[in-house]
Amino acid sequence: MECVLCLLLFLLTPVHISANMPEPCELEEDAVHCVCNFSDPKPNWSNALQCMSAVDVKFYGGGRSLELFLRRLDPSTDLKEYVDIVRSLRWQRLTVGGVRVPAPMLFGVLRMLGHSGLSELTLEDLEVTSTTLPPLLEATGPDLTTLRLRNVSWATGDAWLAELQQWLKPGLKVLNIAQAQSLNFSCERVRIFRALTTLDLSDNPGLGDSGLVSALCPQKFPALQVLALRNAGMETPSGVCNALAKAGVQPQVLDLSHNSLRNTVSPGAPGCVWPSSLNSLNLSFARLEQVPKGLPSKLSVLDLSCNRLNSKPRPDELPKVDNLSLKGNPFLDSGTQEYTRNSGMGPACARSSLAVGISGTLALLQRARRFI
Numbered sequence: 043m044e045c046v047l048c049l050l051l052f053l054l055t056p057v058h059i060s061a062n063m064p065e066p067c068e069l070e071e072d073a074v075h076c077v078c079n080f081s082d083p084k085p086n087w088s089n090a091l092q093c094m095s096a097v098d099v100k101f102y103g104g105g106r107s108l109e110l111f112l113r114r115l116d117p118s119t120d121l122k123e124y125v126d127i128v129r130s131l132r133w134q135r136l137t138v139g140g141v142r143v144p145a146p147m148l149f150g151v152l153r154m155l156g157h158s159g160l161s162e163l164t165l166e167d168l169e170v171t172s173t174t175l176p177p178l179l180e181a182t183g184p185d186l187t188t189l190r191l192r193n194v195s196w197a198t199g200d201a202w203l204a205e206l207q208q209w210l211k212p213g214l215k216v217l218n219i220a221q222a223q224s225l226n227f228s229c230e231r232v233r234i235f236r237a238l239t240t241l242d243l244s245d246n247p248g249l250g251d252s253g254l255v256s257a258l259c260p261q262k263f264p265a266l267q268v269l270a271l272r273n274a275g276m277e278t279p280s281g282v283c284n285a286l287a288k289a290g291v292q293p294q295v296l297d298l299s300h301n302s303l304r305n306t307v308s309p310g311a312p313g314c315v316w317p318s319s320l321n322s323l324n325l326s327f328a329r330l331e332q333v334p335k336g337l338p339s340k341l342s343v344l345d346l347s348c349n350r351l352n353s354k355p356r357p358d359e360l361p362k363v364d365n366l367s368l369k370g371n372p373f374l375d376s377g378t379q380e381y382t383r384n385s386g387m388g389p390a391c392a393r394s395s396l397a398v399g400i401s402g403t404l405a406l407l408q409r410a411r412r413f414i
């Protein structure tokens with residue numbers, strides 16, 4: 043059975059509701075933002091109707107499973123009237139979080155949203171259970187420009203990106219995947235992301251240089267301009283350079299901040315040639331004690347702020363750079379005590395690095411739990 047109605051059933055199904063319950067949804071006065079929090083065990087689902095006219099809509103499920111909606115579905119229902127409702131939605135940005143959802147239901151919702159003008163979709167803290175339908179001939183889902191996934195797990199394992207992709211029209215420009223269970227994609231099944239200019243794989247501390255090649259599916263991101271690998275377990279700049287070369291990506295902007303980078307050129311990676319397109323490199327918060335060797339020879343922007351450089355880099359250590367940031371390194375202000383107290387970094391840098399430390403720890407805990 044194919045589930046194309048589930049979203050609306052999710053919103054419209056009457057459930058017995060006790061009186062005096064707080065209303066789960068709130069439409070803000072601007073009539074643009076609407077947030078529903080259905081974490082109550084028996085929420086008033088029809089309260090969500092007030093979000094029908096909003097532009098920016100968020101639904102949180104408090105970790106509930108939506109499997110019962112799939113069971114309650116009547117396959118003989120006429121879809122046409124629902125299609126008209128979806129067409130009339132003003133939704134442009136939708137966030138769905140905190141639910142366990144069977145894959146046929148998720149893809150049913152995407153297919154239904156193909157009739158809407160939705161352009162940005164965010165899924166967070168989602169568990170996609172069960173596997174999916176056979177591949178489609180034609181993408182029938184929404185025409186998204188931006189897709190963000192954070193802490194989404196998939197029963198299909200490494201094939202998830204390929205399966206999700208076939209429900210999206212091909213114009214996706216920005217893809218963010220954080221706290222992923224697997225980025226070891228089955229690349230041969232992934233189609234080319236022709237329009238994708240920004241790929242953000244930040245906050246995947248288990249990825250590492252070696253996992254980067256399969257996460258950057260070779261030749262599947264020909265239009266990539268911005269690659270963000272913040273807090274992604276990157277080990278050396280040269281390891282990243284090699285992965286970029288193997289995957290054939292040519293970014294202009296590369297963010298390697300918040301990785302513990304080693305100075306060395308990794309063995310087996312001698313003399314990697316950086317993409318000639320690269321003009322902005324972010325190496326801030328990377329615990330660097332020296333400028334790494336083997337950086338691109340010329341850059342517009344190089345951010346080395348909030349590292350542990352104890353002496354001012356000599357010109358021959360640095361690439362030719364128009365816009366260089368060295369702030370928050372101990373050599374600039376070695377007189378103050380702040381640096382030792384803040385793990386060797388400048389005072390301006392301490393707060394931000396702490397925040398990432400915490401998110402990194404959470405992610406590690408999360409991975410540890412999976413292996414138990």
Ligand SMILES: *[C@@H]1O[C@H](CO)[C@@H](O)[C@H](O)[C@H]1NC(C)=O
Nearest residue numbers: 079080081082102104139140
């Ligand atoms: C939803 O409500 C529950 C209980 O009221 C609360 O603990 C939770 O943080 C809320 N979730 C969101 C995303 O606001």
Ligand SMILES: *[C@@H]1O[C@H](CO)[C@@H](O)[C@H](O)[C@H]1NC(C)=O
Nearest residue numbers: 059060061062063086088089
């Ligand atoms: C549920 O929400 C709807 C729409 O906001 C409202 O009309 C109805 O009175 C609510 N039911 C209860 C029992 O609160």
Ligand SMILES: *[C@@H]1O[C@H](CO)[C@@H](O)[C@H](O)[C@H]1NC(C)=O
Nearest residue numbers: 167168169193195404405408
């Ligand atoms: C990730 O999502 C799961 C639900 O799928 C949730 O139980 C868990 O707490 C989330 N982890 C984090 C770090 O938010």
Ligand SMILES: *[C@@H]1O[C@H](CO)[C@@H](O)[C@H](O)[C@H]1NC(C)=O
Nearest residue numbers: 200225226227228229253256
């Ligand atoms: C990634 O997937 C391939 C098969 O597609 C497998 O051989 C390899 O061991 C996997 N790597 C990791 C780190 O899981």
Ligand SMILES: *[C@@H]1O[C@H](CO)[C@@H](O)[C@H](O)[C@H]1NC(C)=O
Nearest residue numbers: 272299300324326327343345
């Ligand atoms: C580099 O990354 C840091 C931390 O992620 C950020 O605060 C900073 O603005 C970035 N620098 C540039 C030049 O984009």
Ligand SMILES: *[C@@H]1O[C@H](CO)[C@@H](O)[C@H](O)[C@H]1NC(C)=O
Nearest residue numbers: 342343344345364365366367
């Ligand atoms: C240097 O880069 C920073 C961060 O991207 C920017 O704010 C600043 O305007 C740039 N300066 C010049 C001279 O380009």
